[in-house]
Amino acid sequence: MGRMERRPAGANLAGLRDHNAALVLSLLRARAEGGSRVQLAAQTGLTPQAVSKIVGRLLADGLVVEAGRGESTGGKPRTLLALRPEAGCAVGIELDRQRSTILLLDLAGTTLRRRSVDIGLASGEPERVVGALAKGVSQAVRAAPDGAKVLGVGVGCRGPLDYETGTLHRPAGLPAWDGFPLRGLLESLLDASLDVPNVLLDKDTNVAALAAPAAVSGSTAYLHLADGLGAGLLLNGAVYRGARTNAGEFGHQVLQPDGPRCTCGARGCLEALCMAALADDDPRTAARWLGIGAANLVRLLDIDRILLGGHQIFASPDVYLRAVADQIAEHLPEPEWQSVQVSLTPAGASAVAVGAAQLVIDSALGGI
Amino acid sequence: MGRMERRPAGANLAGLRDHNAALVLSLLRARAEGGSRVQLAAQTGLTPQAVSKIVGRLLADGLVVEAGRGESTGGKPRTLLALRPEAGCAVGIELDRQRSTILLLDLAGTTLRRRSVDIGLASGEPERVVGALAKGVSQAVRAAPDGAKVLGVGVGCRGPLDYETGTLHRPAGLPAWDGFPLRGLLESLLDASLDVPNVLLDKDTNVAALAAPAAVSGSTAYLHLADGLGAGLLLNGAVYRGARTNAGEFGHQVLQPDGPRCTCGARGCLEALCMAALADDDPRTAARWLGIGAANLVRLLDIDRILLGGHQIFASPDVYLRAVADQIAEHLPEPEWQSVQVSLTPAGASAVAVGAAQLVIDSALGGI
DNA sequence: TGCACTTTGCCAACAGTGTTGCTTAACTCG
């Protein structure tokens, strides 16, 4: 259960087995009604016998159970298989400046426990904050069902940060956190008390994009409008981070080179334009700008689905949904773009914490 | 040598072997001076013995040769391995409106033969045009070295098109080509006369991005400024196409919502702004706009390297190189962005044809 | 009711991958 490798790696038999097991699991996760071995064979391209063996291992591990029979199609009816949600769970943390949310998610994506605490990046020394988080994780883990394996802890946080090293980079106004080994310390604290070897740190927008029914293929953009404006990109079904985990800086695209000055130093950034409109209590104008940026994004990356989140969105959701859909329809009138879906993130205000746990589950189960 | 699959597929032993062989080949292609088995083992994570076996198969296939010895590091000196460039070759076609370029490339990326012909999308019935292209391919293939395997034919063309089906979509002013089975017909024509099973059709900007020393990891954007403005994206070392091969519509990002009307219907598209400046014979202003768009792109996708191409660029290359670098430096002053490289495409005016052949080579060799 | 047919899933033997343990080859260094 090592950390995700970026450089190309050779594959061996163990990797082959894990890959196929993860593939079968992801297919079973995608369809709630359950699937049979033959169906899985058709979808994976593997032989039915290979699927039987793989499923046999998953049954032995308790990750999957046989769940009744399907209808006959002229012969022996199919034995249905279903993911056992209580076989594993993961902890998700939304780490904010002043507050944090810690929750426990099972394999099916059901929230088993959820707590908010007055601990945040700005509430003290990094060592103490991480210690408090570790304590919160320990409490959350106690809510895990009997026999459930705790797969790890995911932390979603505002960037800039480095996914590879698990550290923040020059967070505004918080110099003590710059380069502080957030993931490393949390991992060692938990490893001492629990059996939680896997800790992942990622941008809030990246993990929030995962807090929606999994699209194995296709491309999704999660747009987050709160204190700032950022995006999380799921390209071909996987989080796209770039080499330095800096991808998704959606808010700082210049849309008006002679526009208002942004906190980043440039002029006429999308974020500056949206924030100026919100300061004037004009969400409609902010929504229009957001829509223009979204249309640019859809066109540049051939995006299939847009998810909206963040407290500014939730304050007047219909305004934003309408404006984004309108701008896409206006700027991309061709028929092939009509299928772009625009919706609110189904996890609502918990999107970051839910997605952080989901990131761990995806990673532990192989996450194709 | 099937077509690239988008949906997740199960892996078996044959796939495992091909994956590792392709990995070793790509590492050998990346370094011209050649590498040893031990180095390859360290880079791939495989055991030295596994690499020995893999290299043994590649030697037997003639794809790799032993090329002298390296310096000793205290013990037995390393046996250097090198790709055998003449083991295989691929045909690349740049298919334009009035003219086309057909060239033959070997595994090392050396152009063995290059011809331009007065055949293009606008020069007749699709059937006749494809027939003429097939004839040109046959002639090019005759220049292949003895024993060289012809891996396939790549075609680079202006979008919109569909990589999966190998057809154009509503090309402006060329209704006969809409949905015409370009790839399918070329494949069957060649299959009858030659042994060229693999034909690929992709956007000109996508393949042009491949016409540069391979960056196995990292992200590259190729910006093409000619009659229009588009981009080819290499994300994590692989071409990113999106679900409908529409990704890379870089030129139609709106940068001035009240700006000049673009051919696409919107106002203030980057392409419209650049073209207006060029119509005024003002490349400096066009270059400044291109730079702003490039900075947006770098920030959004965490791009490592920018390549510039297209005849407008080559008309005054220094102006564009300077302007793009300046805008990136201005909009992204933080130290982590200072390493972004900006350069002209090394393949110059042949970038599309070279890249089209490279796409085939990448695909046939596994292309990680 | 009985029998042919279809479909599902498993048992056993198999081919072929990377891994492990050990040996041989080739060079540096004292």
Place this chain on the structure above:
DNA sequence: CGAGTTAAGCAACACTGTTGGCAAAGTGCA
């Protein structure tokens, strides 16, 4: 010139998915 070090190969091995054959459990028609 011998000890130490690094590179590469040989043989046995564990384990993967594949292949061929077969039992189980349904449907459908005479």
